[in-house]
Amino acid sequence: MRLSSASGRWLVAAMVLGTGMAFLDGSIVNLALPAIGGDLDAGVAGLQWTINAYTLTLASLILVGGSLGDRWGRRRVFLVGVTWFAVASVLCAAAPTVEILVVARALQGIGGALLTPGSLAIISASIHPDDRGRAIGLWSGLAGVTTALGPLVGGTLVESVGWRSVFWINVPLAAVVVWVTVRHVPESSGAQERLDVEGALLTVGTLSFLTYGLVEQQWAPAAAGVVLLGVFVGHQWRAPHALVPLTLFADRVFTAANLCTFAIYAALSGSMFLLVLQLQYVAGYSPLQAGLSTLPLTVLMLLFSSRAGALGQRIGPRVPMTVGPLVSAAGLLLYLRIGPGASFWVDVLPGAALFGAGVTLLVAPLTTAVLAAAPDEQTGIASGINNALSRTAGLLAVAAIPPLAGIAGPDFASPEVFGPGFRSGTWMCAGLLVVASGCAAALVRGPAVAPENLSDE
Secondary structure, eight states, X not given: OOTTSHHHHHHHHHHHHHHHXXXXXXXXXXXHHHHHHHHHTOOHHHHHHHHHHHHXXXXXXXXXXXXXXXXXXXXXXXXXXHHHXXXXXXXXXXXXXXXXXXXXXXXXHHHHHHHHHHHHHHHHHHXXXXXXXXXXXXXHHHHHHHHHHHHHHHHHHHHHTOTTHHHHTHHHHXXXXXXXXXXXXXXXXXXXXXXXXXXXXHHHHHHHHHHHHHHTTOHHHHHHHHHHHHHHHHHHHHOTTOXXXXXXXXXXXXXXXXXHHHHHHXXXXXXXXXXXXXXXXXXXXOHXXXXXXXXXXXXXXXXXXXXXXXXXXXXXXXXXXXXXXXXHHHHHHHGGGOOTTOOIIIIIHHHHHHHHHHHHHHHHHHHHHHHHTSOGGGHHHXXXXXXXXXXXXXXXXXXXHXXXXXXXXXXXXXXXXXXXXXXXXXXHHHHHHHHHHHHHHHHOOSOSSOGGGGSOO
């Protein structure tokens, strides 16, 4: 279908709202962390697990979600994921302790793993090839806007209603997504192969051990995670129906884009986790004020993401994927001026504007490059791989950067401890963006979308 048609617009709207719900939850909870910590008496490890339990199951199972969609129907699996996500959100909202909240967040991540890869695969399978780059740009931009709106919406809800409301809001959103999807989204499917259950279990084990070891600063579990990672790669080489078809990585653009994805999303997740806490713990901002401080990113993505997607399809991904991370890194370095009594106009806005400009420039071309490099029948798993890498990067960044930056102990929230840790962690995130830029410059060549991928088979 054409993007300009009513059916095309309804389809993109449903996919944006569905994935936006999951993306929104990934960022909105960050802002509620101080309130959650105070209400449930959680230390820094409890706050890390509140974020990481969700990301852990999302990153571990998103590949399974992509495979299930290709096998059983992308719309069907998407609807199951949206419903699961809503039910788990209710459990999060009702959690009486941080331990129960962490378990509910893990369940929420399973729903996210089912719905997220299906959205891009549905767009790629249903939208006319000539409109696909623009549609993906719209998806990237509008879904990214929901992510950026997280701190704004979260700040308002936390201040006016309480932290539990950031989970209750998912219920009406999910109801709308289900209604639109049932009425306007066609079914599609891809490869009909056996699921790689062993690979899925190895993925869960690898990320669980790595995350636990990094959060708790215990190196034996982290080492076990590294060993399991090697076992997982070996299994993928031998498995007849691999969870991660390694043949996809024979395409240089696909490989380079996924390497960049890992570094970029580690930086984005790590910096967002640190920023919203720095604004509240050190600068003295309220949750709403901290949320408003991220508004420049929202505006830039809303206005320019679709154009960035079209640009990436026209000139190829190399330039936006090289320049975008450098611009964002410059924005993060400007954040280093945020301290006690920081001014929004002087200390926050310049960094937010540069950071947002860089993210807006790179996200849509990066996503388009990944999907264009995969065969049509494997777009679901290709999307799953890319999403899994981005979530894994965020998971490991939130687990590793705070302790590496010295943010630990019972007094972690004091300005004397958190402020220096924020500066160290921000330098780490900026360095990751520079690495991503260098990777794109060195490895990405040619157009983002080859001519043969823009025509119907």
